[in-house]
Amino acid sequence: MEKLDDILFYQLDKAIRTYRQFAQHRIMSAGFELTIDQWLVLQAIVDDPNRNQQEVAEAAFKDFASVTRIIELLVKKGFLNRSIHPDDRRRFLLTPTEKTDRELANIRSITMQNRKTALKGIPEADFDCLHQCLNQIINNCKKS
Amino acid sequence: MEKLDDILFYQLDKAIRTYRQFAQHRIMSAGFELTIDQWLVLQAIVDDPNRNQQEVAEAAFKDFASVTRIIELLVKKGFLNRSIHPDDRRRFLLTPTEKTDRELANIRSITMQNRKTALKGIPEADFDCLHQCLNQIINNCKKS
DNA sequence: CAAATATAATTGATATATCAATTATATTTG
DNA sequence: CAAATATAATTGATATATCAATTATATTTG
Numbered sequence: 001m002e003k004l005d006d007i008l009f010y011q012l013d014k015a016i017r018t019y020r021q022f023a024q025h026r027i028m029s030a031g032f033e034l035t036i037d038q039w040l041v042l043q044a045i046v047d048d049p050n051r052n053q054q055e056v057a058e059a060a061f062k063d064f065a066s067v068t069r070i071i072e073l074l075v076k077k078g079f080l081n082r083s084i085h086p087d088d089r090r091r092f093l094l095t096p097t098e099k100t101d102r103e104l105a106n107i108r109s110i111t112m113q114n115r116k117t118a119l120k121g122i123p124e125a126d127f128d129c130l131h132q133c134l135n136q137i138i139n140n141c142k143k144s
Numbered sequence: 145m146e147k148l149d150d151i152l153f154y155q156l157d158k159a160i161r162t163y164r165q166f167a168q169h170r171i172m173s174a175g176f177e178l179t180i181d182q183w184l185v186l187q188a189i190v191d192d193p194n195r196n197q198q199e200v201a202e203a204a205f206k207d208f209a210s211v212t213r214i215i216e217l218l219v220k221k222g223f224l225n226r227s228i229h230p231d232d233r234r235r236f237l238l239t240p241t242e243k244t245d246r247e248l249a250n251i252r253s254i255t256m257q258n259r260k261t262a263l264k265g266i267p268e269a270d271f272d273c274l275h276q277c278l279n280q281i282i283n284n285c286k287k288s
Numbered sequence: 289c290a291a292a293t294a295t296a297a298t299t300g301a302t303a304t305a306t307c308a309a310t311t312a313t314a315t316t317t318g
Numbered sequence: 319c320a321a322a323t324a325t326a327a328t329t330g331a332t333a334t335a336t337c338a339a340t341t342a343t344a345t346t347t348g
């Protein structure tokens with residue numbers, strides 16, 4: 001029987017999850033109250049507040065339903081204000097609150113450190129290889 | 145603002161999730177009733193039925209609590225029998241049922257195809273690079 | 289314009305992840 | 319040996335993923 005660790009996809013899964021656990025712990029112990037997924041969604045909204053939820057979902061690579069629920073939490077936690085969109089009553093207008101920018105900036109510095117730590121010892125030359133391989137996998141698996 | 149796609153970890157996440165969605169769809173449309181995670185846990189048990197649940201969790205890179213719940217489902221679906229372990233009443237004795245081997249073998253052939261499709265176009269030479277990079281990330285992020 | 293269709297978002301159900309608390313049993317230690 | 323501690327597994331609470339169904343509004347079409 002092949003060892004699970006020899007299977008590329010198992011290793012891929014393990015790598016991203018190990019990183020997520022690591023990063024989440026560091027964000028929490030620094031006293032922040034956002035999960036990585038909440039951070040991703042919030043960042044996607046701040047980057048372009050005109051996005052509707054489906055565009056946010058696509059940007060953050062999340063499910064529509066998840067985005068609905070995550071935004072719910074972000075509103076509850078006071079990072080977003082939600083009001084009805086003036087041009088389309090099916091949509092919401094999502095506006096980051098005052099504390100949002102500060103929080104995002106603070107988390108960003110931790111995230112930068114996390115990435116650096118996680119990538120330590122990987123030669124520059126391998127980055128391209130990684131990016132290309134991952135892109136190829138994404139394209140191969142994308143539903144057409 | 146950096147594009148999310150330029151961030152290695154975002155791409156990593158996207159790659160494994162795209163693969164998972166792809167693989168899960170193909171397993172389902174072939175008429176099987178196991179999720180990838182259930183398959184992983186079941187495989188870990190079949191590989192070595194002497195494992196206790198914590199060892200299963202470690203092998204499948206899952207949380208203890210998740211393993212409890214996944215085993216619950218596997219028992220319900222008739223892939224495992226659960227009885228009290230003769231040597232240690234805190235443990236359970238998990239025995240694959242008759243249909244388990246057949247099911248695993250059938251899914252295996254689909255999984256092989258899936259992996260092949262997902263890796264199409266990636267040069268052999270890049271595999272080592274990938275494995276090494278992922279391992280490095282796992283080690284860098286592992287809690288010590 | 290009214291009916292049909294499309295779109296934006298939500299909701300419900302089920303699966304998995306994570307953390308903390310709990311239960312039951314086994315082992316260790318004074 | 320009894321009390322303290324360790325271990326195996328479960329349970330509860332909350333977050334996220336996925337699919338299908340639903341609701342509300344907007345747009346299209348006959």
